[in-house]
Amino acid sequence: MRLSRYYIPTLKEDPADAEVVxxxxxxxxxxxxxxxxxxxxxxxxxxxxxxxxxxxxxxEMDRAGAMEVSMPMVQPADLWQExxxxxxxxxELLRLKDRHGRDYCLGPTHEEVITDLVRGExxxxxxxxxNLYQVQTKFRDEIRPRFGLMRGREFIMKDAYSFDRDEAGAxxxxxxxxxAYKAAFSRIGLRFKPVQADSGAIGGDFSHxxxxxxxxxxxxIASCKSCQFGANLEKAMVAPPAGxxxxxxxxxxxxxxxxxxQHTVAEVCAFLGITPDKLVKTLLFVVDGDPVAALVRGDRExxxxxxxxLIGGNEIEMADEALVRKLTGAPVGFAGPVGLAEGVPVYAxxxxxxxxxxxxxxxxxxxxxxxxxxxxxxxxxxxADLRFIEPTDPCPxxxxxxxxxxxxxxxxxxKLGTKYSKKMEATFLDENGKTQYMVxxxxxxxxxxxxxxxxxxxxDDAGCCFxxxxxxxxxxxxxxxxxxxxxxxxxxxxxxxxxxxxxxxCFDDRKERPGVKFAExxxxxxPMQLVLGGKGLANGIVEAKDRKTGEKIELPIxxxxxxxxxxxxxxxxxxxxxx
RNA sequence: CGGGAUGUGGCUCAGUCUGGUAGAGCGCUGCGUUCGGGACGCAGAGACCGGAGGUUCAAAUCCUCUCAUCCCGACCA
Numbered sequence: 001m002r003l004s005r006y007y008i009p010t011l012k013e014d015p016a017d018a019e020v021v022x023x024x025x026x027x028x029x030x031x032x033x034x035x036x037x038x039x040x041x042x043x044x045x046x047x048x049x050x051x052x053x054x055x056x057x058x059x060e061m062d063r064a065g066a067m068e069v070s071m072p073m074v075q076p077a078d079l080w081q082e083x084x085x086x087x088x089x090x091x092e093l094l095r096l097k098d099r100h101g102r103d104y105c106l107g108p109t110h111e112e113v114i115t116d117l118v119r120g121e122x123x124x125x126x127x128x129x130x131n132l133y134q135v136q137t138k139f140r141d142e143i144r145p146r147f148g149l150m151r152g153r154e155f156i157m158k159d160a161y162s163f164d165r166d167e168a169g170a171x172x173x174x175x176x177x178x179x180a181y182k183a184a185f186s187r188i189g190l191r192f193k194p195v196q197a198d199s200g201a202i203g204g205d206f207s208h209x210x211x212x213x214x215x216x217x218x219x220x221i222a223s224c225k226s227c228q229f230g231a232n233l234e235k236a237m238v239a240p241p242a243g244x245x246x247x248x249x250x251x252x253x254x255x256x257x258x259x260x261x262q263h264t265v266a267e268v269c270a271f272l273g274i275t276p277d278k279l280v281k282t283l284l285f286v287v288d289g290d291p292v293a294a295l296v297r298g299d300r301e302x303x304x305x306x307x308x309x310l311i312g313g314n315e316i317e318m319a320d321e322a323l324v325r326k327l328t329g330a331p332v333g334f335a336g337p338v339g340l341a342e343g344v345p346v347y348a349x350x351x352x353x354x355x356x357x358x359x360x361x362x363x364x365x366x367x368x369x370x371x372x373x374x375x376x377x378x379x380x381x382x383x384a385d386l387r388f389i390e391p392t393d394p395c396p397x398x399x400x401x402x403x404x405x406x407x408x409x410x411x412x413x414x415k416l417g418t419k420y421s422k423k424m425e426a427t428f429l430d431e432n433g434k435t436q437y438m439v440x441x442x443x444x445x446x447x448x449x450x451x452x453x454x455x456x457x458x459x460d461d462a463g464c465c466f467x468x469x470x471x472x473x474x475x476x477x478x479x480x481x482x483x484x485x486x487x488x489x490x491x492x493x494x495x496x497x498x499x500x501x502x503x504x505x506c507f508d509d510r511k512e513r514p515g516v517k518f519a520e521x522x523x524x525x526x527p528m529q530l531v532l533g534g535k536g537l538a539n540g541i542v543e544a545k546d547r548k549t550g551e552k553i554e555l556p557i558x559x560x561x562x563x564x565x566x567x568x569x570x571x572x573x574x575x576x577x578x579x
Numbered sequence: 580c581g582g583g584a585u586g587u588g589g590c591u592c593a594g595u596c597u598g599g600u601a602g603a604g605c606g607c608u609g610c611g612u613u614c615g616g617g618a619c620g621c622a623g624a625g626a627c628c629g630g631a632g633g634u635u636c637a638a639a640u641c642c643u644c645u646c647a648u649c650c651c652g653a654c655c656a
Contacts, residue, residue, distance in 0.1 A: 012605060012617065013591045017649050037648065092655070109656055143580080143654050151655090159656095207656095412656065444656070482614050515616040522616085533615060543615095 001473070001506040007044050009033075010520055020216050022455035023148025025464050029524045031451075031472070038145025038153035042448075045524065048472040049451045050156060054135050056187050056469065057158045057445055064180035066131040066160050071113045073137060077103030079112040083423045088314070094141040106139035111420050111442060114161040118438070119426035125165050128428060128438065129173055133160030135447060149452035150408065151218070158445040163438040165430065167417075170439035174415050177443045181210055181411050188450060189467025189575050190410070191457060195221050195230035197412065198305050207414040210445075211407030212453040221407045224395035233404075234305045236389040239396040241351040247375035247383075249356045254338065254377055260366040263333030265298040268368060272359060275299075280352065280360040280372065282335040284324055284344075287313035291327055295337055295348040295374075298359075300387040302349070310347060310384050328363040336361035336369060337378040348374060349386040408453045409446070416440040455525075458548070464525025465548045467575050475505040475528035475568070478517045484534050490557070491532045494542065497561050503568065522547065528571055530555070530564075546571055 008030040017034070018024040026032045031046030042050060058068065077095070080086035086093075086105075094106045107113065114132060122128065138157045145153045162173035178194070185192045190212050197209040209232055211221055223230035231237070262268045269276050279298030284291060287308060296302045308316040324332050327341040337346050340363060352358075358372040374380055395402050418437040420426065426438045451470065458465040468474050477498065479491030488509060495507040506526075508517050514533075521529050531543040541554040544567055555563040572579045 009589090010617090011590060016585085016591070019650070034648095090655090111656090140655085144650095144652090146650080409656095414656075442656085480615060513614055513616090513618065515614090515618075517617090518615075519617040531615080535615085 003476075003506055003508045004510045006506070008520070008524070009043070010523060018148060020147045020150065020456070021459055022150060022216075022452040025455050025459060025523070025525075026148055026452065029464060031524075032149065034148075038142060038151070040149065040152060040154070045472040046451070049454075049466070049470050050448055052470040052472075053188060053447050053450045054156070054158070057184050057447065058135065060180045060184040060187070061133050061158070061160060063183075064131070064176050066133045066162075066177075066180075068134060069117075069132045070134050070136065071107070071110050071117070073107050073139070074104050075107050075110075075113055077105060079116055079424075080105060083112055083420060085112070092140050092142065094139055107136075108138055108140040109442075109444070110134070110136075110159055111161065111416070111440075112424070115420045115424045115426050115440070118161075118163055119421075119424060122163065122438075123428055125428055125430045125436075129162060129164040129169050131160055131162040131173060131177075133158060133443075147216075147452070149448050150216075150456075152448070155446060156448040158447055160443040162441040162443070163421075163426070164441075165428070165436065165439070167439055170415060170417070170441055174413060174441050177413050177441065178208060181413065181443070181445070184445070185210060185212075185411065187469055187577065188454070189469050189577050190450070190454060192410070193221065193223060193230050193407070195223070195232050195407070196235050197232045198235045198309070207412060209407075209409050210411030210413075212410050212450075212457060213405055214408055214453060214456040215406055216456050217406035217408040219407050219409055220404055222389050222391075222402050222404055224398060224400055224402050226400040227395060227398040229395050229397040229402075231389075233388060234303060237396045238350070238385050238387060238389050239394050239399070240385075241354050243354050245353045245375075245383075246356055247353045247373065247380075249373070249375075251356045251373045251376070252371040254369050254371050256362055256364075257368050257370055258366060259334075259368045262366075262368075263331075268359065269298065272368070272370075274359060278357075278359055280337065280358045280374075282337055282361055284319035284327055284335060285316055286319055286323065287311050287316045291319060291323065291341075291344050293327075293335070293337065293340060293344050293346045294386055295346065295352055295360075295380075296387045297349065297351060300349065300351075300390075302386055303388045306384075306386050307347065310382070310386070328361070330361070330363055330365045330367075334361040334363060334365060334367060336363050336372070337374065337380075338369065338372065339363040345381040346378060347386060348380045348383050350383050351387075353383045408449070408456065410450050410453055411443075411445045413443045414441060416442055459525070462519070463523035466525045466527055467577065468527040468572055468579070469575070469577055471525060471527050473504055473506040473526050475503055475530060476508055476521050476524075476526040477505060477530040477532065478508040478514075478521060480514050480517070480531065480533040481509075482534075484537075487532060487534055487537050490537055494530070494532065494557070494560055498564070501561055501565060503564075527575075528568065546574070548574070 010030045011028045014024045015027045033041045135158045139154050142153050164170040192212050194208045194210050197207045220233040222236040262271045276298035280295050281298050283294050283302050294307050304316050328335045356373045359370050360372050362369045421437040427435045430436050455464050477495050479488050481488035498505040527547050529545040540557045544555050545552045
């Protein structure tokens with residue numbers, strides 16, 4: 001491709017509405033343009049990067065035995081009503097009506113459509129397993145789209161769905177996808193980590209997220225410094241507390257203390273002269289319409305996802321002020337496990353069973369209680385892991401130290417089980433002629449988000465530093481001809497050699513000053529920059545720069561193809577990639 | 580949906596407080612000079628100042644409403 005005929009509208013300044021570096025650079029390098037909030041045009045350069053990601057993903061899907069299909073983006077409401085998600089999915093589902101007034105939605109994901117497709121076509125165990133995937137534009141009406149391609153409303157996703165005869169088969173499919181994802185992200189050149197994840201609203205037994213490690217990530221992951229353990233914070237289990245249950249240990253009788261105006265943990269502790277780990281924090285939630293109380297130590301944070309999963313609920317939300325008053329008979333800040341309204345189950349974090357003699361709210365205004373014994377004074381439904389893991393906690397799998405890092409979710413694999421096949425009657429006949437539900441899995445990769453993530457992970461002050469596997473062009477040949485036509489002519493010749501070598505290169509033959517060409521090459525982030533100038537031509541050399549490291553070497557014009565091939569191999573190797 | 584901020588040529592912004600009929604830099608067009616890290620000179624094109632209504636002799640500027648965008652939060656396969 002000759003850049004003199006290519007459309008790359010670069011910007012010298014950061015766009016005013018871009019916050020994160022990937023968004024700024026995607027705009028500045030002329031790769032995307034915003035149409036409206038969370039919705040982007042992909043320009044030629046940006047689309048090239050996206051297509052390269054998609055190509056690698058397709059190759060790994062195909063290698064794993066999945067088959068590409070393409071499903072409609074507009075989906076009829078009745079399919080979503082069948083699974084109940086028409087009501088459950090919420091406002092993220094963009095709904096629309098056709099001219100007859102029939103309801104449709106724009107597909108945020110395709111479990112309904114794929115299950116409908118498969119149930120109509122697959123009737124025998126002999127046809128299973130199957131794994132179908134697509135690379136397609138998705139629409140999710142996010143409450144707050146942000147950060148450019150990182151969290152758009154419209155985005156490109158690869159979604160795959162597996163159908164198996166039984167759990168064992170589903171597990172095999174799951175791990176095949178897990179491995180395919182590892183292979184794909186490795187080939188793309190991302191530094192990533194698969195972590196345990198909550199399966200969220202989509203449901204299912206277990207799941208992993210693939211996280212690109214980057215400071216700007218919206219997710220926090222806990223990972224072990226010595227073993228392979230890694231988990232999204234909302235999923236990360238806390239190791240069971242070390243020690244015996246002492247919740248029945250002897251303790252003076254409960255005593256009420258006045259704590260006028262002391263609402264928060266910090267206030268109460270300061271007032272009573274105790275440390276937060278001596279206090280029991282009581283939090284009230286509503287799970288699927290019913291009130292629930294949860295206890296954690298004063299210095300801990302309750303993980304509502306764990307609470308929801310423990311109860312087996314779908315929706316969980318904090319009780320509002322009115323409900324708190326109703327349940328505790330007191331303003332917010334004085335809730336406790338003793339004397340709560342009748343019938344509110346109380347769940348306690350596991351580590352609370354290690355101690356006794358707690359301070360807690362008294363369910364009365366401006367009052368707390370001390371000498372609380374959970375075993376003696378109240379009924380605990382269950383002691384369970386309910387809190388967020390903390391950096392000082394041991395690894396739940398091996399006991400070593402852990403650390404927190406930020407990550408961007410670029411892939412997610414779920415084992416769905418029969419959640420959708422049961423609701424949609426996706427059945428087949430087994431060897432015995434007996435009807436069975438298909439066991440499903442689903443697997444997503446955020447294709448457009450990967451391009452943004454790659455920039456988040458690989459950039460410097462001058463611009464993007466793309467991995468060669470997904471760079472819009474693998475290499476740029478910059479010709480500094482000016483008035484010297486011989487330079488451009490030789491440049492063209494070398495460019496032809498690159499093309500003949502099968503290199504995805506472009507040729508900067510524009511009538512621009514050298515500084516402009518260099519600055520834009522750095523901004524766009526071609527991994528390999530080749531520069532041919534008048535002096536170089538006279539001396540028989542081409543300058544070669546590794547964008548990532550900045551290292552420059554000289555390649556001979558005589559024998560250019562061989563020298564370039566060797567250098568190219570080195571560049572790819574530095575990225576841990578194979579050309 | 581709560582809280583905050585911003586809308587002025589393609590882009591980044593000034594001008595708004597204190598009303599007087601729109602500016603700069605970049606980009607774009609032409610000519611000339613320049614030509615190894617986002618050059619310079621000259622000459623141009625390009626904006627009814629997000630939209631609607633109001634106040635006023637007069638509104639980018641003041642008032643009301645509205646739309647859009649961004650940030651924080653809640654939310655989120």
